[in-house]
Amino acid sequence: MVYVVSMEKPDISENIIESLAQGVIAVDNLMNITVFNQAAEKITGISSSYAVKRHFTDVFTRDRWLHDIMNATIKKCNVFTEYEGSIVQRYGTPRSVSVTTAPVFNTKGDMIGAVVILKDTSHIKPLEQESARRDRLAFIGTFAASLAHEVKNPLGGIRGAAQLLSKRLKEKTFREYTDLIIRESDRLNSIMEDILEFANPKKINPLPVNIHKILDDVLMLQQCTIDARGINNIIREYDPSIPPILGDSEQLMQVFLNIIKNSIEAVGKNGEVRIITRVAADFHLIEERYRGGKFAEIEVRDNGCGIPEEYIEKIFTPFFTTKKKGSGLGLAISLKIIKEHGGFFRIDSTQGKGTVVSVLLPITREG
Numbered sequence: 001m002v003y004v005v006s007m008e009k010p011d012i013s014e015n016i017i018e019s020l021a022q023g024v025i026a027v028d029n030l031m032n033i034t035v036f037n038q039a040a041e042k043i044t045g046i047s048s049s050y051a052v053k054r055h056f057t058d059v060f061t062r063d064r065w066l067h068d069i070m071n072a073t074i075k076k077c078n079v080f081t082e083y084e085g086s087i088v089q090r091y092g093t094p095r096s097v098s099v100t101t102a103p104v105f106n107t108k109g110d111m112i113g114a115v116v117i118l119k120d121t122s123h124i125k126p127l128e129q130e131s132a133r134r135d136r137l138a139f140i141g142t143f144a145a146s147l148a149h150e151v152k153n154p155l156g157g158i159r160g161a162a163q164l165l166s167k168r169l170k171e172k173t174f175r176e177y178t179d180l181i182i183r184e185s186d187r188l189n190s191i192m193e194d195i196l197e198f199a200n201p202k203k204i205n206p207l208p209v210n211i212h213k214i215l216d217d218v219l220m221l222q223q224c225t226i227d228a229r230g231i232n233n234i235i236r237e238y239d240p241s242i243p244p245i246l247g248d249s250e251q252l253m254q255v256f257l258n259i260i261k262n263s264i265e266a267v268g269k270n271g272e273v274r275i276i277t278r279v280a281a282d283f284h285l286i287e288e289r290y291r292g293g294k295f296a297e298i299e300v301r302d303n304g305c306g307i308p309e310e311y312i313e314k315i316f317t318p319f320f321t322t323k324k325k326g327s328g329l330g331l332a333i334s335l336k337i338i339k340e341h342g343g344f345f346r347i348d349s350t351q352g353k354g355t356v357v358s359v360l361l362p363i364t365r366e367g
């Protein structure tokens, strides 16, 4: 229960209420709003000048559950503690909140209204989702790793036998079959290695690396595929001011190989893949938690098939693939590596138009 001397706000308590991080809303016995602090404005998107003196139900027009809670608090003196719900903000965006209510009494013990404390819980949901994602990944990782171990040995046997057979076969047409067995065994083996790598990633060995050298090496490795697919527009726009990045060159190479390979696979003949690097100043960064740091941004832009909206959030999930011969591990492994490096990904894609995959790596950690 909350006791206040009067519902008239003395200056000091007004300042205290205004500076609280939680939204504080007070109503009188008729449910007219008397207090609506700054945090309440931020959480609800409603200004206090609009809310104060209005009836609670006229301000929270779309939140019936909140009316019920307030009614129960005022009429039955019920107290609600950290009640989870979602309120509709002024422009229709839902926001998760936890609500605590209490009736308010004066010194004589007469009830003079009620108070609601609103806590913004919208950030808790993503954290829970992230933790569920981690659990799922850990499970997939362990399961897949044991499976990969079991598959790798017989696979080696199959490959060896096909090689022996190939040596003994005189007829060329039959040798095509054994070659196919060998090729497909190699492909399966590399998938198994990806799975093992995903489940037990190697520790990063951070040294100053030149990101442009890594990108050039990747493009050199991919040159045959680029030529075979008839892609003649590979454009590099490197920012020479990017300093060396503290990272594991082998693992970063794997990341950019995966990303560039995806772009090459996405574009058609005469497609274009553009690799742009720049130093990302603060204003380029939307994510609040990364503000204040300096990042190297490596952007791989293609004008390929694009990613349908409903797939965007799945592309980092292990084994998610839309390709006939894809393992769906490329981006899952890359995400893990980039996170290990303290960086993050950004994806922007329009189906039918193309995709932009950006990797942001911190450059402030050296020395």
Ligand SMILES: Nc1ncnc2c1ncn2[C@@H]1O[C@H](COP(=O)(O)OP(=O)(O)OP(=O)(O)O)[C@@H](O)[C@H]1O
Pocket: 258, 262, 263, 266, 302, 304, 305, 306, 307, 315, 316, 320, 321, 322, 323, 325, 326, 327, 328, 329, 330, 331, 332, 355
């Ligand atoms: N540049 C891109 N353009 C279009 N789709 C893409 C692009 N990059 C990724 N994707 C989509 O994301 C999916 C997952 O990519 P990821 O690299 O993890 O696996 P994959 O390419 O299917 O298989 P793998 O890389 O293991 O051979 C792809 O199957 C594709 O649907």
Ligand SMILES: [Mg+2]
Pocket: 258, 261, 262, 326, 330, 331
């Ligand atoms: Mg891939």
